[in-house]
Amino acid sequence: MKIVSREQLIDIVTKLKAAGKTVVFTNGCFDVLHVGHVRYLAAARALGDCLIVGLNSDDSVRGLKGPTRPVNAECDRAEVLAALAAVDYVVIFPERTAESLVATLRPDIYVKGGDYRVEDLPEAKVAAAYGGKTVLIPEVPGRSSTKIIEKIKNNR
Ligand SMILES: Nc1ncnc2c1ncn2[C@@H]1O[C@H](COP(=O)(O)OP(=O)(O)OP(=O)(O)O)[C@@H](O)[C@H]1O
Numbered sequence: 001m002k003i004v005s006r007e008q009l010i011d012i013v014t015k016l017k018a019a020g021k022t023v024v025f026t027n028g029c030f031d032v033l034h035v036g037h038v039r040y041l042a043a044a045r046a047l048g049d050c051l052i053v054g055l056n057s058d059d060s061v062r063g064l065k066g067p068t069r070p071v072n073a074e075c076d077r078a079e080v081l082a083a084l085a086a087v088d089y090v091v092i093f094p095e096r097t098a099e100s101l102v103a104t105l106r107p108d109i110y111v112k113g114g115d116y117r118v119e120d121l122p123e124a125k126v127a128a129a130y131g132g133k134t135v136l137i138p139e140v141p142g143r144s145s146t147k148i149i150e151k152i153k154n155n156r
Pocket residue numbers: 026027028029030031036037040065111112113114115116137138139140141142143144145146147
């Protein structure tokens with residue numbers, strides 16, 4: 001099963017690190033999945049041996065993106081991500097940022113998309129403090145969940 005609790009992940013990551021594996025971590029809302037997400041996750045997985053995705057809970061997505069989001073509930077979003085070959089584990093987190101997950105799991109590599117700047121990522125600061133590296137994956141232009149939702153709303 002790829003969808004795991006924070007406690008299960010601590011155990012999994014401890015074993016991976018003991019075996020000398022490179023652990024990669026990213027986080028996000030992943031509301032309406034698109035090709036930008038798929039390429040991004042494949043590129044993140046290629047940086048190491050195991051890709052963990054921290055998935056924002058429904059309440060935390062509402063707090064970040066507004067009351068009409070998410071379109072897809074957290075259990076559905078988690079199952080869709082877990083169906084991707086690039087994704088090894090999914091953990092749902094309730095906080096506004098993934099700082100505590102990064103601090104707990106201490107992944108070797110922290111990843112976000114090119115729509116972010118490293119200096120704006122609080123999670124990157126947490127990673128840097130224990131020697132973790134942050135990598136930004138170039139953005140696939142013109143693809144976003146919001147754009148898909150707008151297209152459906154406007155019936156085009
Ligand atoms: N087009 C894209 N190309 C590459 N990476 C992306 C792209 N869109 C999102 N990402 C990355 O995927 C992760 C999840 O992003 P998110 O779910 O917010 O995507 P989004 O499509 O921009 O959503 P929204 O439109 O709701 O803001 C983030 O780390 C983000 O950097």
